[in-house]
Amino acid sequence: MYNQDEILKQFGLNVKAERARKGLTQETFAEKMNKDRTFVSRVECGRMNMSLKKIVELTNYLGADLKDILRF
Numbered sequence: 001m002y003n004q005d006e007i008l009k010q011f012g013l014n015v016k017a018e019r020a021r022k023g024l025t026q027e028t029f030a031e032k033m034n035k036d037r038t039f040v041s042r043v044e045c046g047r048m049n050m051s052l053k054k055i056v057e058l059t060n061y062l063g064a065d066l067k068d069i070l071r072f
Helices: 002-021 026-035 037-044 052-062
Strands: none
Touching: 002 037, 002 052, 026 037, 026 052
16 A cells, blocks of 8 residues: 555655756746745655646656656
């Protein structure tokens, strides 16, 4: 059985790692997505439960591979 909280935390860590690899701060990544920095923070801390459509959108803005973002 999957634990939703653990999956959200791991998803957030994956996003954070990809963002860091791209050399982006939370602020610059948020600006790129037209979001507030707190949005990125909530995603990376595992406090944001996103739809698959929004995950794909975030991944595209990040320029990352979806399989790396959804690695659990």
